[in-house]
Amino acid sequence: MMNFDLRKKPRLAESLIQTLLFLAGILSIFTTLAIVYELGKEALLFFNNPDVTFVKFFSGTKWQPSIGNYGIWALVSATLTTSFIAIFISLPLGLAVAIYLSEYASLRVRSILKPILEVLAGIPTVVYGYFALLFVTPILQNIFGESIQVYNMLSAGLVMGIMILPLISSMSEDALSAVPRSLREAAFAMGATKVETSLQVVLPAALSGIGAALIVGISRAVGETMIVAIASGAGPNFTFNPIQAAETMTGHIARISGGDLSYNSIDYTSLFAIALMLFLVTLVLNLISQWVVNRFRERYE
Amino acid sequence: MENNNQYAIETQALSIHYGNFTAIKNVNIKVEKQKITAIIGPSGCGKSTLLRAFNRMNDFVSGCSVTGEIFLHGQNLYGKDVDPVEVRRKIGMVFQKPNPFPKSIYENIAWGARINGFKGKMDELVENSLRHAALWDEVKDKLQESAYALSGGQQQRLCIARTIAIQPEIILMDEPASALDPISTLRIEELMQELKKNYTIIIVTHNMQQAARASDFTAMMMIDDQRAGGVIEFDDTKKYSLAHLINAPKITSQADLVKADKEHRL
């Protein structure tokens, strides 16, 4: 007679595989923990330095750790300036592109235009850096004269705006496309023109999704390194004047860590303090945008 | 084309195609002014397609083309120099599912009027429209709240209010009560009887009972063997030959309605 036993049998291989898969899944948590721990550990060393105080760090405008100046604003000012220019360019342009693609373009036109934007999104940032330094800056100097320095935040910010444009346009387009057709029909049925419908009904309805795109764009701009490292300037400079050279947080990390750096020096630990700040800022921005996107999705589902 | 004052809109040899497929074939109907005309028929026979032809909403469907004519005041709606935006300004529409804008109740009504160049007092218009849609008493204290906070039935009445705010001549209703509970349905039907004093109403419904209860005229649609829809009968609802329409129970109370609705929903 056949053995007919329906009781659970231990399946060793099956459990082993499941454990391995679980470990693969949980590795991402360890990555985050490792980032927080490693950056935090070195940053703590930096802040434990008797010379460094939080007040100095968050209020000073000079950054020269080796001679006792720890004012992060010297770097933050450049990060803010370049990011602002980038968003100033990419938000309106990206939004306009998104509206065109979502509300106007035919399927065929979209199938041509979307890959072009994807190419724009796929270009390595070091190439954008080359473009900023050797194309945009000379043009700016031709237009505005020599008052524009060879390294300047304006050129870096503008090119960063072009880099972020596809990100903002594709996220905004998703948000616009998620607005139900019935709302557009309602507007048309009241005798609205296409632009009136797009700008006054569809756009406001997609606003939170567009907000999420904006936040991700900011986070990308703040964390972008190569464009600013190449085109914006090499040296902390507390200024918000876009035609001047100044170094961003990311640019500073890249330049200092690229040189000869000895472990445990104040230069070394200070980089981790900056990186921790970067991480926390982008983390908060990303979390907010995810939350917004999820809420937005629920509303129309 | 002579324009008989009795008719709000008439069609002549109207056919609608999606690419090579003919969805509606040779429809000839005359819709009387200030009456309610129901379009009934089985699902997929093109009721909504026909309704949407009246205010050129089919323009947004790619591949959709129209032959034949629809006359409003003796003008062909599909004539070369006719502007669809103006057509829709004159012929409003209420959709199957309530679709208020994600704006305040007030803005939902004011928006359409504003884009159409309304010159009068906006507050008055909003109040009047809401009163006509029998919604004023329920929302007068929360005009600035989001329209999404309203119930489904209230939202649909808001959509009606927003449509009458731009003072169209004709109101198209595409199964306006199909997403609503019976009580809300009754209120919409009552509202339609009020509205026909000022407007011509064309309503699509898949509920024959509703057609019998609420309409003055009924167009019955069917599909032929090529799956093209057409109007097979168009007459005064009271004279309608379909037996179950004639035998429709008289509705006197909400309870009757609930019962009738359960029994006869198609």
Added chain:
Amino acid sequence: MQNHFPENEAFYKALSKRYGIATVWQILFLSALLLAILSLTALIYNVIDGAFGYIAYEYKNDPSEFTSTPINELTKEELLTILKNNLSTGAYKKLDNEQAMSTRSQADLLNLFLERLIQIDTKQTWSMTESILKGEKIRQETKTNYPEARIEFRSWLTPQFLVSPMSSKAEFAGVRTAVLGSLWLVGIAIAFALPIGTGAAVYLQEYAPKNWLTSIIQTNINNLAGVPSIVYGMLGLAVFVRWLEPFTSGSMFGITDTNGRTILSAGLTMGILVLPLIIINAQEAIKAVPDSLRQASFGVGATRWQTVWHHVLPNALPGILTGSILALSRALGETAPLIVVGASTFISVDPDGPFSKFTALPIQIYQWTTRAQSEFHAIAASGIIVLLVLLLTLNATAILLRNRFKQKY
């Protein structure tokens, strides 16, 4: 109700005004799009423009000091003799060790002759546009400014450029070391991230219960995808370069001449960086496998893993591979983390294993771009073309793969 709406003439007037406004907006939308396309065109033009053009240079040593034959007519044998006679014994031996001199091509030897003996001194370079539009003017300028100089139209992107190692002279520098370094890096990154990423995706889609831990993992992965790449560089510096130095430098395995700034450290850093992308893409691919397939498999008594291994994964594979290729192209273009992890700025020896020092293509481009001399900008542009062609090939592969398997369900 009184009618306050404009009718007839008034309405038409208002309407045509509305249409006017609509047209203005539509033009704005369209011009934003055109501006984006224009930027892309300008960028590509800028790169190509930089990679070709006139160059004015002088010979430091006159070729007649070495030979009477015109340079272009020198044979391989003649070149060998010249090099042997004029290079110092040590330098010759070193070159011979890198690659036996007799096996080298004529073009290679000619380059050595120009680089080591004649020694080219670049005076000025011009972009392609300048060269084409103002060729005559450039010639005259060169004649007055540098009477000794020769001028020629040069393509900086040559087969020689692809196979030459790094050199301190832009005219002789190439991307071989960098391309090999990039390939090593990307290889290690994908070898690390593909199995783990796929595993994580399988866990999240097929095994994970719907609870707080799963939702934390998911949120966390989405967040990691948005962490700036330079932060990953810092993580790599702290963990792989410093903490795991015995492993990543190879000293555990008896290799002594390097520190932790190796290909392995950089590759693992890149692996961690692309991991979230691979997971998210693989999840999408697994999600696309219809549930009916799983049920069919369970229905014949398969275990969960058997179902995953025999049905879900094979069907999700094209999607997973497409996602991996996209992640790969991201890794190929990343620069910032490599700088932090410690890419060498000048290295002319090919990487020979995971414990080598390294450079990478984007690092080389960065280095060359930031040099002041214009001839380095020209090779930076050539390097960018190489990088973009590599990326384009990868992406085209991904698209082909996607289209080939798309019609499946």
